[in-house]
Amino acid sequence: MSELSVNHLLGIKYITERDIQLIFETADHFKEVINRPIKKVPSLRDITIANLFFENSTRTRLSFELAEKRLSADVINFSAASSSVKKGETLIDTVNNILSMKVDMVVMRHPNPGAGVFLSKHIDASIVNAGDGAHEHPTQALLDCYSIREKLGDVAGKNVVIVGDILHSRVALSNIFALQKLGADVKVCGPRTLIPKHIEKLGVSVETNLMKALEWCDVANMLRVQNERMDISYFPTTREYTQQFGLNKAKLESLDKEIVVMHPGPINRGVEITSDVADSGQAIILDQVQNGVAIRMAVLYLLASKIERDEG
Numbered sequence: 001m002s003e004l005s006v007n008h009l010l011g012i013k014y015i016t017e018r019d020i021q022l023i024f025e026t027a028d029h030f031k032e033v034i035n036r037p038i039k040k041v042p043s044l045r046d047i048t049i050a051n052l053f054f055e056n057s058t059r060t061r062l063s064f065e066l067a068e069k070r071l072s073a074d075v076i077n078f079s080a081a082s083s084s085v086k087k088g089e090t091l092i093d094t095v096n097n098i099l100s101m102k103v104d105m106v107v108m109r110h111p112n113p114g115a116g117v118f119l120s121k122h123i124d125a126s127i128v129n130a131g132d133g134a135h136e137h138p139t140q141a142l143l144d145c146y147s148i149r150e151k152l153g154d155v156a157g158k159n160v161v162i163v164g165d166i167l168h169s170r171v172a173l174s175n176i177f178a179l180q181k182l183g184a185d186v187k188v189c190g191p192r193t194l195i196p197k198h199i200e201k202l203g204v205s206v207e208t209n210l211m212k213a214l215e216w217c218d219v220a221n222m223l224r225v226q227n228e229r230m231d232i233s234y235f236p237t238t239r240e241y242t243q244q245f246g247l248n249k250a251k252l253e254s255l256d257k258e259i260v261v262m263h264p265g266p267i268n269r270g271v272e273i274t275s276d277v278a279d280s281g282q283a284i285i286l287d288q289v290q291n292g293v294a295i296r297m298a299v300l301y302l303l304a305s306k307i308e309r310d311e312g
């Protein structure tokens with residue numbers, strides 16, 4: 001039996017292509033399970049998982065919780081407003097308190113980049129990064145690539161453009177790493193102010209003209225403009241942003257091919273994507289959400305099987 005090369009999922013940067021393929025194969029199995037009348041399996045019956053959310057989340061938290069429950073794990077939840085948490089000291093204290101209740105795995109979202117890596121050096125439990133600041137969001141990238149594979153057969157050889165607020169997006173960085181490991185060609189597109197300097201060093205190309213990027217791609221992943229992470233103004237007005245970088249039906253229909261449209265959610269309808277596009281047959285946004293549960297079941301299952309093996 002294959003196993004993951006890591007004991008934690010801290011970022012796509014730290015895993016191999018083989019790990020990703022193993023997660024996908026395992027998710028295929030769990031996808032079949034969650035479409036059965038009885039959606040639950042006993043795989044994690046002896047495992048206790050703590051979901052620690054130091055930053056707001058709706059769909060990621062629900063998706064992890066559902067994945068854990070479908071695997072029959074015992075689950076405890078902790079949420080804290082980001083403002084009440086200081087980097088370092090309180091994080092270790094909080095987590096150690098929770099671990100003393102015999103928790104095996106921690107799923108953590110935290111506003112500080114590197115919070116998961118930091119924690120993994122100080123505690124015994126297996127850690128899954130559910131988003132660390134603007135750094136990584138590995139399960140989102142896995143479910144995005146899995147959804148592309150499901151829709152187009154394979155990720156290798158596909159042209160994928162990530163559009164919008166690349167600068168503040170952990171989804172963008174994790175997607176870049178995952179797509180490249182799986183053999184896709186990646187472009188980023190958005191206003192210059194929202195594209196990190198030197199991003200080309202990651203092997204992606206930059207395009208500031210949305211129509212050119214759309215003509216090139218097989219898949220467009222439309223990111224949310226993350227106003228809550230912006231301390232200055234990065235573009236003149238939302239209306240201008242939408243005109244230049246928003247996706248609408250007219251832009252899609254002017255292409256001579258049908259591209260796949262993705263969005264990690266939550267959507268700002270009418271800003272980065274219009275409702276008629278978000279709700280169209282070209283968009284796989286709800287498939288992404290559905291696949292998120294199977295992917296998270298796969299990640300938790302594969303990491304948990306390493307815990308048991310290490311102890312034996």
Ligand code: NCD
Binds near residue numbers: 131137223266
């Ligand atoms: C993303 C996130 O939180 O990083 N959303 C998510 O996980 N569903 C993207 C976003 O907030 O725009």
